[in-house]
Amino acid sequence: MDDLIPQIVSVKNVDTGPFFHLQQLYEFEFSPITKSQIDENGLYDYKSLQASWNNHSYDAHLFMYDKKPVGFCVVNLNSQINQDPDTKDIAEFFIMPNFRNKNFGEKLAHQIFDQYVGKWEVRQLIEAVQARKFWLKTINNYTKCNIEENIEEDKNGCFYVQRFSNKKI
Ligand SMILES: CC(C)(COP(=O)(O)OP(=O)(O)OC[C@H]1O[C@@H](n2cnc3c(N)ncnc32)[C@H](O)[C@@H]1OP(=O)(O)O)[C@@H](O)C(=O)NCCC(=O)NCCS
Structure with a gap:
């Protein structure tokens, strides 16, 4: 199984089906960090989950392996920090988990980066230690360590942001 890599498939329907289910997972x-609670049906509130990206332009992708969804990714098509449309x-x-x-994760992230040439920002909640570790190794390998990292703050709290560009000069 390790020789194969999941395929990236674009998703239009984010409100039902496999994307919806994986987004619940x-x-x-992240619920230990976000303190999100499930409702009486055992579901997280997907409208508030999606509010962080579906008010903007975005692309949603599923990662498919052996015809089953094994992951997903959402790309915002502009900066979430200063709304720059080129970021x-x-x-x-x-x-x-399996x-x-x-x-x-790293190989798929590199394929996603390749699909969108230009400037990138990747953010993690300050408490998301493992996620930051993953993104640092993934972006450092992609850019040959040509990456800038800062701690910034918005209304939701402090976060790490890594910035890089894959634009050919
Ligand atoms: C982070 C995540 C996407 C990594 O996917 P992956 O396919 O395991 O990534 P890779 O195999 O390329 O890299 C594994 C590295 O990710 C890091 N990692 C992050 N979270 C991890 C987790 N829950 N379990 C294992 N490794 C994790 C580890 O540092 C590991 O590196 P190591 O082997 O040196 O310890 C995956 O663990 C995940 O979906 N976690 C929950 C959601 C999340 O944190 N998303 C990222 C923030 S948006």
Whole structure:
């Protein structure tokens, strides 16, 4: 199985189906940090989950392996920090636990970066230590360590942001 890499498939329907289900798992994963609670049906509030990106232009992608979804990614098509339309941003990125630590996340992130040439910002909540570790190794390998990292703050709190460009000079 390690020889194959999941395929990236564009998704239009984010309100039902596999994207919806995997996004619930993503929220579960971060709930110790975000303190999100499920409702009486056992679901996280997907409208508030998606509010961080669906008020803007975005692309949603599923990662498919052996015809099953094993992860997903949402790319914001403008900066979430200063709205720059030439800057892309990773809104959400998720790999199912049984498919982790096989370098799939890094390879898929590199393929996603390749699809959008220009400036990039990748952000993590300050508490998301493992996510930051993943993004630092993934972006450093992609850019040959040509990356800028800062701690910034918005109304939701402090976050790390890594900036880089894959524009050919
Ligand atoms: C972060 C994530 C996408 C990494 O996917 P992956 O396919 O395992 O990534 P890779 O195999 O390319 O890299 C694994 C590295 O990611 C890091 N990592 C981050 N979260 C991890 C987790 N929950 N379990 C294992 N490794 C994790 C580790 O540092 C690991 O590096 P190491 O082997 O040196 O310890 C995946 O763990 C995940 O979906 N986590 C939950 C959601 C999340 O944190 N998303 C990123 C923020 S948007």
